[in-house]
Amino acid sequence: MAGPFNWLAQILSIAVFNLRTLPQRVGSSLTAIFGIAGVVAVMVGVLSIAQGIMRTMERSASPENVVVLRSGANSEMMSILMGDDVRFVSEAPGVAREDGDALASPELYVIIDRVKKGSGTDANVPLRGITPPALEVHKDFRILEGRMFEWGLNEVVVGVGARGEFEGLEVGDVIEVARENWPVVGVFDANGGIAEAEIWVDAAVLQPAYQRGNSFQSVYARLESPDAFQAFKDALTSDPRLNVKAMREADYYAEQSGTLYTLITTLGTLIAVIMGLGAVFGALNTMYTAVASRAREIATLRALGFHSGPVVVSVLLESVLLALLGGVIGALLAWWAFDGFSAATLNWSSFSQLTFAFDVSFALLVNGIVFALIIGLVGGLFPALRAARMPIANALREQ
Amino acid sequence: MNETVEDGAVSGLVAVRGVDKVFKRGSEEIHVLGGLDLDIPEGEFLALMGPSGSGKSTLLNLIGGLDRPSQGTIEVADERIDNLSNRKLAAWRARHIGLVFQFYNLMPVLSARRNVELPLLLTHLSRSERRKRAEIALDIVGLSHRMSHFPRTLSGGEQQRVGIARAIVTDPTLLLCDEPTGDLDRTSSGEILDLLQALNREQGKTIVMVTHDMHAAERASRTLFLDKGRLSLEPSV
Ligand SMILES: Nc1ncnc2c1ncn2[C@@H]1O[C@H](COP(=O)(O)OP(=O)(O)OP(=O)(O)O)[C@@H](O)[C@H]1O
Numbered sequence: 354m355a356g357p358f359n360w361l362a363q364i365l366s367i368a369v370f371n372l373r374t375l376p377q378r379v380g381s382s383l384t385a386i387f388g389i390a391g392v393v394a395v396m397v398g399v400l401s402i403a404q405g406i407m408r409t410m411e412r413s414a415s416p417e418n419v420v421v422l423r424s425g426a427n428s429e430m431m432s433i434l435m436g437d438d439v440r441f442v443s444e445a446p447g448v449a450r451e452d453g454d455a456l457a458s459p460e461l462y463v464i465i466d467r468v469k470k471g472s473g474t475d476a477n478v479p480l481r482g483i484t485p486p487a488l489e490v491h492k493d494f495r496i497l498e499g500r501m502f503e504w505g506l507n508e509v510v511v512g513v514g515a516r517g518e519f520e521g522l523e524v525g526d527v528i529e530v531a532r533e534n535w536p537v538v539g540v541f542d543a544n545g546g547i548a549e550a551e552i553w554v555d556a557a558v559l560q561p562a563y564q565r566g567n568s569f570q571s572v573y574a575r576l577e578s579p580d581a582f583q584a585f586k587d588a589l590t591s592d593p594r595l596n597v598k599a600m601r602e603a604d605y606y607a608e609q610s611g612t613l614y615t616l617i618t619t620l621g622t623l624i625a626v627i628m629g630l631g632a633v634f635g636a637l638n639t640m641y642t643a644v645a646s647r648a649r650e651i652a653t654l655r656a657l658g659f660h661s662g663p664v665v666v667s668v669l670l671e672s673v674l675l676a677l678l679g680g681v682i683g684a685l686l687a688w689w690a691f692d693g694f695s696a697a698t699l700n701w702s703s704f705s706q707l708t709f710a711f712d713v714s715f716a717l718l719v720n721g722i723v724f725a726l727i728i729g730l731v732g733g734l735f736p737a738l739r740a741a742r743m744p745i746a747n748a749l750r751e752q
Numbered sequence: 753m754n755e756t757v758e759d760g761a762v763s764g765l766v767a768v769r770g771v772d773k774v775f776k777r778g779s780e781e782i783h784v785l786g787g788l789d790l791d792i793p794e795g796e797f798l799a800l801m802g803p804s805g806s807g808k809s810t811l812l813n814l815i816g817g818l819d820r821p822s823q824g825t826i827e828v829a830d831e832r833i834d835n836l837s838n839r840k841l842a843a844w845r846a847r848h849i850g851l852v853f854q855f856y857n858l859m860p861v862l863s864a865r866r867n868v869e870l871p872l873l874l875t876h877l878s879r880s881e882r883r884k885r886a887e888i889a890l891d892i893v894g895l896s897h898r899m900s901h902f903p904r905t906l907s908g909g910e911q912q913r914v915g916i917a918r919a920i921v922t923d924p925t926l927l928l929c930d931e932p933t934g935d936l937d938r939t940s941s942g943e944i945l946d947l948l949q950a951l952n953r954e955q956g957k958t959i960v961m962v963t964h965d966m967h968a969a970e971r972a973s974r975t976l977f978l979d980k981g982r983l984s985l986e987p988s989v
Pocket residue numbers: 746747775776777782784802803804805806807808809810811
């Protein structure tokens with residue numbers, strides 16, 4: 354008898370006058386909307402941190418670059434490579450060359466203490482000793498302000514991220530390293546990569562200051578092409594003189610940020626779920642109130658012959674609509690407040706500071722809104738079912 | 753009760769047979785109707801009277817398919833309705849029953865015309881056809897000039913006339929009114945009763961009306977009294 358058109362007409366007409374009664378329920382509806390908006394904003398905000406860290410790591414990596422560490426070392430901090438190791442790595446097949454010189458950059462990596470802006474507490478900053486090939490290997494490196502340090506002098510250049518996060522890292526400032534004063538002569542950026550959180554200095558200056566002799570911790574090398582990686586890696590692992598491991602830069606950074614990414618994502622999801630539960634109760638409350646205040650109207654409609662299906666759907670529709678509104682507000686709020694907002698966090702591999710920008714991506718916004726819709730559906734379902742199951746005769750008796 | 757018609761032209765439109773209705777309130781059982789029989793011939797205007805709580809609304813709800821009996825059968829227009837599924841019952845109500853409530857139960861956010869149009873959403877009538885029928889129904893109850901008014905701007909009597917227009921717009925088999933004048937003053941009550949009487953006499957509508965008002969009951973073609981779960985021709989003292 355009643356075709357789908359009929360159902361649609363029923364749903365539509367009930368939904369329309371449900372919505373027309375909204376002004377009488379502004380208070381509780383706004384509570385639900387903003388409750389959901391808050392949840393979505395926090396969820397998108399937190400997840401954008403993880404996203405931002407991931408993007409920083411991705412930006413740090415070039416497809417043809419490799420990192421070589423000592424076997425068993427998970428990060429530069431734990432690795433050591435002697436002068437001979439460095440030489441064998443530079444000579445390995447697949448390493449790009451320029452004017453006969455291998456594009457392989459042996460690097461030192463130490464941690465120094467600096468005072469954080471804002472909190473005034475000490476935090477770790479990576480101090481990287483580089484050699485001239487570094488400027489060819491890390492091709493995103495670019496001096497923004499001041500100048501590059503002179504090779505052989507105890508001058509440093511500071512990444513923009515580090516300068517933003519710590520006190521006393523402006524051009525002209527002086528930092529104390531191993532009880533010596535080293536002037537800051539320049540500020541650099543690296544396409545938003547992780548290097549921007551570091552301070553760079555000539556490795557030949559850093560080695561004696563830290564009594565490292567002729568040792569390094571890592572070799573960053575540019576290969577002739579990304580495809581050359583397997584041959585390069587095989588050559589290193591099969592060389593009996595070497596005890597090292599080679600990774601693509603992208604894999605290395607992904608591994609470095611993996612723990613942090615997982616931690617933040619898990620935490621963010623957990624927070625979102627807990628807050629989401631709260632919002633579900635808010636929505637439940639709103640919709641129960643809505644249903645209760647219209648119990649007579651709903652009963653009357655059903656007495657007239659309206660099916661309970663359209664009643665359920667129309668209540669759900671209203672709750673989902675409120676949730677959608679909340680979701681969109683929350684997503685916009687997060688986007689406006691967090692996108693590109695720069696912050697620093699601990700790099701869990703080196704225990705040094707990692708600067709990154711919150712990355713509120715479109716996908717994240719969509720996720721947030723979908724989450725809001727789920728809240729709306731769950732929050733509307735039970736009140737809708739109650740509305741549909743209420744015995745008509747009882748509801749009509751209540752005045 | 754008295755007439756047990758087998759078949760034929762004067763066969764009852766409504767046949768209630770041996771109906772019990774028991775409500776459960778917690779562990780307590782309330783026996784409202786017990787072994788009740790009732791026949792309503794087509795074209796009758798029946799008034800139901802009885803003390804408060806005697807089960808008049810309960811009986812009306814059973815006849816209107818808003819509730820089911822605990823025991824017994826109910827037939828309306830040769831169709832058993834006591835064992836229909838909820839879904840079928842809803843469709844059945846839309847087709848056969850016009851309901852008039854004591855407190856009108858109009859949708860406050862809809863205009864008078866929209867309120868009257870509401871039951872027509874359950875039919876396959878076109879938009880313009882629905883509109884036309886709603887206007888005719890409002891004309892019958894004498895409210896053509898209040899078509900676009902909202903319930904809160906109408907008097908009680910006017911709201912009840914909108915309620916009656918909504919009840920008759922689908923041309924139902926049976927018009928069920930639960931204390932239709934219970935909330936109205938004498939004059940408005942008189943007008944509503946005139947209207948119901950006219951619907952019964954001029955259009956042949958079968959009407960069951962629950963009322964507390966002796967004067968209202970006098971307009972009906974028959975009055976039955978409900979007490980202690982049973983119907984009788986005389987009020988019990
Ligand atoms: N859904 C229900 N649950 C429990 N008890 C009910 C229910 N509906 C009705 N009753 C009880 O059944 C009895 C009859 O109720 P009903 O509403 O039919 O009386 P009535 O004759 O219409 O009374 P009134 O003149 O006051 O409207 C009352 O005692 C009432 O409390």
